[in-house]
C-alpha cells in the first residue's frame with residue numbers, strides 16, 4: 395500500500411485533546427504550504443492571472459503638437475497631444491495592449507454651461523481618433539461621452555437652475571457619440587450616469603448606421619473622492635460647482651448597482667464598468683456572478699496616485715503593488731481593467747514572460 399493510501403485508512407482522529415484538532419499523530423495531514431513551497435507549484439495552482447489582454451490604457455489628451463505636460467498629482471503621467479499620443483499608442487500596441495481610452499483636457503476658453511464645444515469636429519480628440527484609426531487599425535479606440543471636459547462648471551451634464559438636466563444632456567451626448575463614431579471610435583463609454591442614456595445612444599447610433607460601435611457603460615459609477623487627480627489632469631481643478639451626488643451613486647450602495655446594471659444591459663450595453671476599482675471589488679464580484687456580462691474595472695486617478703505617491707515616499711514597491719492590484723481585479727471577476735499604468739503593467743508582464 396502506498397503511503398497515500400495508508401493515510402486514507404488511518405483511523406479517525408481521536409477526540410481532540412489538544413487545541414489542534416486537525417492534527418493526527420501530532421502532525422497536520424493537510425499542509426497548505428506544500429503547494430506554496432516552490433515557484434513552479436505556485437504557478438500551477440494560481441487561480442487568476444492578469445495578462446496584457448486585460449489592459450485598457452487610460453490616457454489624457456491635450457490640444458497642440460509635441461506636447462507632453464506632466465500632471466503633478468499623477469506622477470509619471472503626462473497630458474499628450476495627438477501626435478505624441480500616436481507614438482505612445484504604437485508602443486502600447488507593440489507591447490500587446492488591446493485598447494486605449496482617451497480623455498480630453500482643455501483650458502477654460504470655450505467652455506460653457508452646456509459643453510457645446512464638444513460638437514466642434516476639429517477638436518484634438520476627433521483628430522487623434524482619426525489618426526489612431528489610420529495608423530493603428532487593430533488597436534481598439536475607446537472614448538467617453540460626457541460633458542465634464544467641456545462645461546464651465548465641470549459637471550457631466552447640462553446645468554440649469556442648479557439642476558443637471560437629464561434628457562437635454564442625453565441629446566448632446568448622442569451628437570457627441572455621433573462625432574466619435576464618425577472619427578472611427580470603436581467603443582463609446584458613457585460616463586455621465588444620466589438615466590436612459592444607453593438605450594438612447596444605442597438607438598441613435600443604430601439610426602446613423604453605427605450598429606457595430608460598442609457601448610461600454612459606466613453602469614456602477616460612484617460619487618467618489620478618488621477622482622481628485624483626474625480633475626487636475628483635465629484642468630478642471632476648483633471648477634466643479636457642488637458635487638456629483640445627484641447623478642453618481644452613493645458609495646454605501648450595492649443593490650442600486652445591480653439595478654443600474656440590469657437597466658444598462660437591457661438597454662443594450664455591451665460591457666459594464668465599475669468605477670472606482672479597488673474600493674469596489676465587491677461590486678465587481680456581485681455584478682459578474684449575477685449577470686455574467688463582461689465587466690470592466692476602472693483603476694481611477696486617485697488609486698494610481700496613491701500607488702505612486704507611496705512609492706515616492708519609499709513606502710510601497712510600485713511594480714509589485716501595481717500587479718497585485720490588477721490581479722485582485724481579476725480575482726473579483728473583472729474581465730478587463732482601465733488603468734493609467736497599462737504600459738507599465740504590460741512591460742512588467744512582457745519581461746516576466748521572457749519574450
Ligand code: PBG
Nearest residue numbers: 540542550585620621624694695
Ligand atoms: C467624468 C469622468 C470622471 C472620470 C472619468 N470620467 C470623473 C468624474 O466622474 O467626476 C474619472 C477618472 C479618474 O479619476 O481616473 N465623465
